[in-house]
Amino acid sequence: MKDAAPQPVRPVRLAEYTPFPFVVEHVELWFTLAGAETRVRSRIRFAPNPAAEPAREIFLHGKALALQWARIDGADVQPETTPKGLTCPVPSGPFTWEAEVQIDPTTNTSLDGLYTSGGMYCTQCEAEGFRKITYYPDRPDVMAPFRVHIDSDMPVKLSNGNPLGDGTWDDPWPKPAYLFALVAGDLRAFSSDFTTLSGRHVDLNIWVRPGDEPRAEYAMDALIRSMKWDEETYGREYDLDVFNIVAVDDFNMGAMENKGLNIFNSKYVLASPDTATDSDYDLIEGIIAHEYFHNWTGNRITCRDWFQLCLKEGLTVFRDQQFSSDMRGAAVKRITEVMQLRARQFREDQGPLAHPVRPEEYIEINNFYTATVYEKGAEVIHMLKHLVGDDGYSKALDLYFDRHDGDAATIEDWLKVFEDATGRDLTQFSRWYSQAGTPRLSLTERFNDGTLTLDFKQETRPTPGQPTKLPQVIPIAVGLIGPNGDEVLPTTVLEMSEAEQSFEFTGLSARPVASVLRGFSAPVVLDRPLDNATRAFLLAHDTDPFNRWEAGRVLGKEVLTRMITEGAAPAPDLLTGLHRLVADASLEPAYRALMLGLPSEDDLAQTLFDSGHVPDPAAIHAARERLLDAMAAEMEPTLARLYDEMETPAPYSPDAEAAGKRALRSACLALLSRRDGCARAQALFAAADNMTEEMAALATLVRHDQGAEAVQAFYDKWRHDRLVMDKWFMLQVVHARHEIMAETAAALTAHPDFDWKNPNRFRSVLGGMQANPAGFHRADGAAYRLYADWLIKLDPVNPQTTARMSTAFETWARYDADRQAMMREQLERIAALEGLSENTGEMVGRILG
Ligand code: 0A1
Ligand code: ZN
Numbered sequence: 081m082k083d084a085a086p087q088p089v090r091p092v093r094l095a096e097y098t099p100f101p102f103v104v105e106h107v108e109l110w111f112t113l114a115g116a117e118t119r120v121r122s123r124i125r126f127a128p129n130p131a132a133e134p135a136r137e138i139f140l141h142g143k144a145l146a147l148q149w150a151r152i153d154g155a156d157v158q159p160e161t162t163p164k165g166l167t168c169p170v171p172s173g174p175f176t177w178e179a180e181v182q183i184d185p186t187t188n189t190s191l192d193g194l195y196t197s198g199g200m201y202c203t204q205c206e207a208e209g210f211r212k213i214t215y216y217p218d219r220p221d222v223m224a225p226f227r228v229h230i231d232s233d234m235p236v237k238l239s240n241g242n243p244l245g246d247g248t249w250d251d252p253w254p255k256p257a258y259l260f261a262l263v264a265g266d267l268r269a270f271s272s273d274f275t276t277l278s279g280r281h282v283d284l285n286i287w288v289r290p291g292d293e294p295r296a297e298y299a300m301d302a303l304i305r306s307m308k309w310d311e312e313t314y315g316r317e318y319d320l321d322v323f324n325i326v327a328v329d330d331f332n333m334g335a336m337e338n339k340g341l342n343i344f345n346s347k348y349v350l351a352s353p354d355t356a357t358d359s360d361y362d363l364i365e366g367i368i369a370h371e372y373f374h375n376w377t378g379n380r381i382t383c384r385d386w387f388q389l390c391l392k393e394g395l396t397v398f399r400d401q402q403f404s405s406d407m408r409g410a411a412v413k414r415i416t417e418v419m420q421l422r423a424r425q426f427r428e429d430q431g432p433l434a435h436p437v438r439p440e441e442y443i444e445i446n447n448f449y450t451a452t453v454y455e456k457g458a459e460v461i462h463m464l465k466h467l468v469g470d471d472g473y474s475k476a477l478d479l480y481f482d483r484h485d486g487d488a489a490t491i492e493d494w495l496k497v498f499e500d501a502t503g504r505d506l507t508q509f510s511r512w513y514s515q516a517g518t519p520r521l522s523l524t525e526r527f528n529d530g531t532l533t534l535d536f537k538q539e540t541r542p543t544p545g546q547p548t549k550l551p552q553v554i555p556i557a558v559g560l561i562g563p564n565g566d567e568v569l570p571t572t573v574l575e576m577s578e579a580e581q582s583f584e585f586t587g588l589s590a591r592p593v594a595s596v597l598r599g600f601s602a603p604v605v606l607d608r609p610l611d612n613a614t615r616a617f618l619l620a621h622d623t624d625p626f627n628r629w630e631a632g633r634v635l636g637k638e639v640l641t642r643m644i645t646e647g648a649a650p651a652p653d654l655l656t657g658l659h660r661l662v663a664d665a666s667l668e669p670a671y672r673a674l675m676l677g678l679p680s681e682d683d684l685a686q687t688l689f690d691s692g693h694v695p696d697p698a699a700i701h702a703a704r705e706r707l708l709d710a711m712a713a714e715m716e717p718t719l720a721r722l723y724d725e726m727e728t729p730a731p732y733s734p735d736a737e738a739a740g741k742r743a744l745r746s747a748c749l750a751l752l753s754r755r756d757g758c759a760r761a762q763a764l765f766a767a768a769d770n771m772t773e774e775m776a777a778l779a780t781l782v783r784h785d786q787g788a789e790a791v792q793a794f795y796d797k798w799r800h801d802r803l804v805m806d807k808w809f810m811l812q813v814v815h816a817r818h819e820i821m822a823e824t825a826a827a828l829t830a831h832p833d834f835d836w837k838n839p840n841r842f843r844s845v846l847g848g849m850q851a852n853p854a855g856f857h858r859a860d861g862a863a864y865r866l867y868a869d870w871l872i873k874l875d876p877v878n879p880q881t882t883a884r885m886s887t888a889f890e891t892w893a894r895y896d897a898d899r900q901a902m903m904r905e906q907l908e909r910i911a912a913l914e915g916l917s918e919n920t921g922e923m924v925g926r927i928l929g
Contacts, residue, residue, distance in 0.1 A: 089918055091441040094387040100217050101135035102126040104224035105174070109214065113201050113232035113264055116184045118194070119148075120214045124224075127174035136172070141165045141211035141218040142181070143193075150179040150215075166215055181214055188212070189837055189877045192446075197330035198289070200265025201234070202343060206336060207386055207445045210257035221384045221488040223254035234264035236287060240339040242321045251339055253319065254486065256382055261338030263287070263326045270296035274307050276317040282307075286349060287326040295350040298361060298734065299325065299368050306369040309403050314477060316376045325349065325368075329802060332839055332880045333449070335367050337374030344371070347803055347840055353732035355804050357772040358739035365407065370400040376481065384488040386445045390437045390513070391494055393449075394457020401458060408736040411625035412670045418600045418626070421459065422683060424451035425603070426518050430686060431890045432929045434516040434543035438491055443922040446880050452516070459603040460512045466555040466573055466601055467509070468502045476501040508577055509553045516543040519552055521576075522607040527591040532560070534574075534594060535582045538604070544929065551579045557601035557624075560585060560592040565621035568592050573601065593617055598624040605690075612638070616653040620660065629674055632658060636707075637679045637687055643703040644684070645693060650710035658711065663718045669726060670740030676711070676747040678704055681853040682891075689894040696896075701818055701854035712751040719748040723760065732770040739772075746776035753780045765790050775807060782815040805833060806844040813848030813855075821855025822862040829870065836874065839881045846870055850888045857895065861902035864889075868906035871920070872913060879917030886910070886923045904928065 105125040112119040128134055142165045150157050150168070153175050159168035188195035193212025194203050203209065211218040228239040230247035239262045241251025269285040270293045276282065284303060286296040303325070310316045320340045331345035348367040351360055377399060378392035405413040428434060428451050435448070437457050442448050465473040476498040484493060491513050495506045517540040526533040536556070540549035554576040560569035569592070574583050585592075593614055597606050615638075618631035635654050642648035661667065661675050679687070681704060685695035712719070726745035728738045753761050758781055765777035778794055781787035791812060798804040809828055816824040828834060828845050835841045849856050849867055856863045867888060875882040892903035910916065911924045 089443050089921075091443050092386075092445075093441045094385070094438075095440070097385055097387075099129060099132040100219060100222050101129050101132045102138060102217070102222075103129045104217065104222055106227075107216075107224045108227045108229075110229045111231060111262060113185075113230065113234065116186050118183050118185055119180060120183060121180040122178065122214045122216070124177045124216070125174065126170070126177060128172070134172070136169060137167055138170045138177075139165055139167050139217075140177075140215040141208070142215040143211045145181040145183060145212070145215065147215070148180040148182060150177070152177055154178075165211070179215055183213065190880065191330055191332050191839070191878060192880060194262065195330070197328045200263065200267065200328065201232070202263045202265075202326065202328050203261050203338075204332065204336060204343065205260050205338070206258040207449075208258070210260055213260075216257050218257045220256040220258060220382050220386065223256050223382065223486075223488060225254050226251045226260065228262065230262065230264055232264045234266060236263070236265055236267040238263040238287070238324055238326065238341055240341050242340075251320075253339060253380070255339050255379060256488065259337070259339045259379055259382075261336070261341040261343055263341065263343065266290065267326065268293050270294070270300055272300050272304065274304055274318070274323075276307075277311045278317060280318070280321070282318055282320070283322045285322070285324050287324060288346075288350065289327075292327070292350055295352050295355070296327070298351045299344075299349045299364055302365040302368040303372060305365075305407065306372040306403060309369070309406065310373060310376070310399075313402070313406075314376070314399070314481075316481070318375065319380070323372075325371075329840070330838055332878070332884075335371045337371045337378055339375070339379050342371045345840065347806070350803060351734070353734070353770045355771055355798075355801060356734075357775055357807075358734060358742055359772075361734035362404075362408070362739070366400050366404050369403045370396055373399045373403070380486065381480070381484045382488045384490050386442070386448070387438055387440065388490050389445075389448060390453045390457035390460075391489060391491055393454045394437065394461055395494075397454050397458035398461040409668065409670070411629075412668070412674065412736075412740070414599060414626050415629050415671075415674050417455075419677075421451070421455050421603060423680060425455045426605070427682065427686065427891065428452055428887075429456070429516065429518045429543070430541075430690075432544060432893070432927050433887065433890050433923075436514050436516045436546075438513040440514075444883070444919045446919060447883055447922055456603055463512070463553075463555050463602055464498060464506075464509070466557065467553070467575065468498060468504060472498070472502040472504075508551075511550060511552045515540060515549055515552065516546055517541055517549065519549075519554065519602075519604045520607055521554065521556075521597075521602075521604045523596060524609070525594065527588075530586060530588045532585045532588055532592060532594065533582055534558070534585075534596070535580070536576055537580045538576065539579070544926070551577060553577045554602045554604060556596065557598035558583075559595045559598055559622075559624060559627075560588070561595060561618070561621050561623065562592050563590050565617075567623045571598050571624065593621075595622045595624055595627045597627070597630075599626045600630075610634075612651055612653040616657045619657040625671065628661075629671070632661070632675055633679060637684065640679065640684055640700075640703050640707060641687060641691070643706065644688065644696075644699055650707050655710060655714040659715045659718065662715060662722070668737075668740055669744040670736070673740065673743035673747045676744075676751070678707060685853065685891070685894055694896050695894055697854045697857035698818065698859070708751065709754050712754040715751065716755055719752050723748040723752060730769055732772075742772050742776075746773070749776055750780055750783075753784055758784050758786050762786075762790075771804070771807075775811065779811055779815050782812060785817065787812075787815075799833070802838075802840075806840050809834070809841065810844040810848040810851075813845055814851045816852060816855060818852060818854035818858065821849065821852050822858060822866055825849050825855075825863070826866055829866075836870070837877055839878065842870070842874060842881065843885070846885055846888075856888070857899060859898070861899075864902050864906050868910060871910055875910075875913070875917050875920050876915065879919040882917065883919035883923045886920055886927065890927050892927070 108123045110121040159166040185194040193209040228249045230237040237247040239249035267287040272284045274282045325342045327346040327349040335344040377395045479497040479501045519540045522537045524535045556574040559571045562568040615635040622628040639651045684700045688695040726741040761777045761780040768774040
């Protein structure tokens, strides 16, 4: 422990952007992959940047590099080096920089830069990993074509662009260094090909470890569908002769869009019916699409600086959401998106880590790959599309690709194409990019003489660094339902731009019920006082499928709130309303499965906190359990019938329809186990021929404390399979009784298979703890201590993953004084560590406030 507080680090600021004084005309790299003595030689052609102030010296980023020699135009130079890079005097015109560095990928546990994973070499350069490979202007606005030579014993040697043979690769498309990639290993390909709209033949390969080839089939199928979809929907074609994807086991994030050489966490590539769940298939499809779509939104058009991260991420998430919606059905997809947005982004936006979609400063950019940048960034585009219409959106996007291909662009450039294509002024709209916090929209209603008036107010609470907020443009999609359940006004988009604004609907013969914020047309919290009966009416009759689900959600939340704060009983309106929907065979099974889901414990904690209560995690858990018991009792015969009807025939197929049936069947199983002593779960566990049902059965058994034998059997069956074992670890923690969750997690971290340096394995236990809120917030603080112990252990090994995982504590301010003190104690213990990474230091500092 240190005596003094850590030295403050100076943040990087958007306002201080200046262009780099040089352009890079070409980069050539020679890698000699020799374990701990790996060498990287570079030859870089620089020229003065006409758009910047002339400079007589150059600064190149570099981190943990052993410089062997450096030359400018063939003459030796002795640059001045620091832990962050080097500075060297340069000629006034164009010049060639050459240098050689030695690096050690074998001990690089940060998984950033060049590292080894399971005997293969691979790279991760976003956001600032390239500087750990060689000296370079490692900033996204410096774009250059690259040629790469790889000298290695490994049979497969890959880099960006097109292969020239013998481990040499040429990427003609200028790119920033964060899109550089290199892989070398004993790999096998699952291969296919694709012919683009204009007739370019593209070889497609997914590289995996020997034996895993069959498990890449689904990812390949998703890739081909993504390539076709981007041609049909956005007119975007692929632009190289080959597209490679590599699966690696040790990876900090989901996947990475390196030009022509995407690198994936193996969890998001490999799938077979016996090892992957429906949800894995769904994620693989979405992430394959996301990374592929980056080829245009991210790679061909990149970001000027990291403050513009949402330019590529918000748009690419929006595009992958559109794709999944086309593949799997719009209503179910939208509901799951919104559930995730609320669980991750609203939580972030309402706590100490709130930041704008385009942040204005950072210490460590890796801490800003957040739900706000990604998911709220996508919601902002969703709203833009509402405001300008489908036609306006498509004109603006065509203009964006035309005008900015090859650029490192900004949010201003992005908004300008919408203004130019549609004639709309987006000045006020741009506040969505600069103001943090979730707007709260409140609604009251009046009906007089055939006129319905909706009175809206918007308010955004202060967030760190932003004490006051201005009104934002909020598209509010509204429909009206008549008393007999018929729609009397189809969906219409109201545009709210004032702090308070009213909208009138005239000529109505009877008072309708308004369906407001249809399809979740804006990322806001809607506060609308409504009685149970009206909510139940919307649950039965809303013609907008999202809002029909939402009516059940809000009703569920209100019922649970009353159960927790007033000891009320589960409301019959909710039970009968849900029962009717679940039994309605005209609705798709996936949608009915979502109807059976209740608001999460974390969501309820935030709702209670917002309404002035101090949430008690154990009481929240208990109320939810009581409501689930009541639902099971109310619906038992229907659930039993559906459980049988929703059985899917062998062989397993991951398609959306079959997955929907299994989702409904699993939801029925979970409720029925409250009535049948887990008889069905035991039988299903013994008989399941696919991982979706095997996991559903095992989770149910663990939840009811009947899992001991099944847990052992599952381990014996799957111990050889890393991805399945991740599930085994996680499931036991997530579904543990909250009273013993901390001990369960502690025991699992002592298990010989708990390879904690592997991020997937680490996240399976520690992420599992977060997903069990009553266990995480146990009154004696045992889980807080265990969690912090592991963050402390991981930080020196892998700062990025540690920093991300520290968000488990971001909600500390919601809870009672004892829990607050215990959580702060852990955060302060971490903050005081000697040698704490800047990544974790920044996060913990912001969480403490
Ligand atoms: N651009 C990737 C996400 C990503 C970001 C950072 C990484 O390493 C620190 C890795 C991946 C995406 O959006 O998929
Ligand atoms: Zn992305």
